[in-house]
Amino acid sequence: MKLKIISLFTFLFAFTTYACSCSYGTVSSRLNGFENVFTAKIIQVLEYHDNTSRAKKVKVEVLENFNNQVNTNIIWFSKSLHGCPVPNPEKNSKWLFYIAEAQDGKLSVAACNPSVSFKNDNAPEELQKIRIVKGLMQTQEETLNFNNVLEINSAFFTPDYSRSKRYAFDDDYGLYVLNYQENTATLKSVETLKSLGASLDEKVLNYYNTKFKIQKYGRLKSNLKNADFKLTIVVWKTKA
Known part of the structure; x- marks a missing residue:
């Protein structure tokens, strides 16, 4: 019985230690913190992570750009780490993407990324706030x-x-x-x-x-x- 209790405690400790907590910040902090902020339509899912239905590499059409000029239409997605969410776009879906500075020309999305699908009820609100803050930054x-x-x-x-x-x-x-x-x-x-x-x-x-x-x-x-x-x-x- 003692062994079972210790094993259960170990499992719970491990789960607590690696549980994911994501903080996405404010609109202005995301605009300042991500070099590439844009909306895009997923044209094609080019590759999936092994033995999963989760997108690894997609081709996009950029619709509206808020920061740097996007020089590629390919986006890469990492695997989930310790349960931290990673966007999983499907063909023909539309997204508001936040992506850090491109590494070796690649736009890569990591775990705990705040990118949001247009299917999310909060997406229109977030997009409008992005437009407002971007306009304020300019004017x-x-x-x-x-x-x-x-x-x-x-x-x-x-x-x-x-x-x-x-x-x-x-x-x-x-x-x-x-x-x-x-x-x-x-x-x-x-x-x-x-x-x-x-x-x-x-x-x-x-x-x-x-x-x-x-x-x-x-x-x-x-x-x-x-x-x-x-x-x-x-x-x-x-x-x-």
């Missing part, structure tokens, strides 16, 4: 630093906000810029570049003036020493 390039961006749903500022609840994107956004005094966490001013209406703007400004603690964000806190540091806040409008 606000001289004003904003998109390495310093926080994104949040407008529902956060409502009394019944719950992180476990799904809040549907309402195809609009607010844009705010926080200016800090040099070498301090003291907020000097908040600029509203795009309003979501007086009522919500007031709630946003009040939150960042009185409750937000930038010290909790290590990657942002270190930038406070820079005299020109600005923190960009994108507030996605959500449906009531």
Whole structure:
């Protein structure tokens, strides 16, 4: 009996040790973090992983490109590692792909990749947010630093906000810029570049003036020493 208990514990420990946890970040972080962000249609599955129905190599038609110029129409997919998901596209399906810098000319998709199929209910929302953030990166390039961006749903500022609840994107956004005094966490001013209406703007400004603690964000806190540091806040409008 003791041997069985030890074996069971070993199995559970191994499962816990290698269980997969994927974190995909925000829209702006994905646009900054992946060199190749584009939508594509799968023209043909050229190769499968051995003894599986999972795609290893596919041919695509690029539909809309958001970052680098895609110089190949072939995408490679790795095997799943420790249960971490890998996209498995089928012929004629459409995808929003996030792919790191090409290695030896190859576009390769690894495990825990955030690429999403158009069949996913959230895909239209994500694609629209990508278009918005990409547009902001281009039109606000001289004003904003998109390495310093926080994104949040407008529902956060409502009394019944719950992180476990799904809040549907309402195809609009607010844009705010926080200016800090040099070498301090003291907020000097908040600029509203795009309003979501007086009522919500007031709630946003009040939150960042009185409750937000930038010290909790290590990657942002270190930038406070820079005299020109600005923190960009994108507030996605959500449906009531």
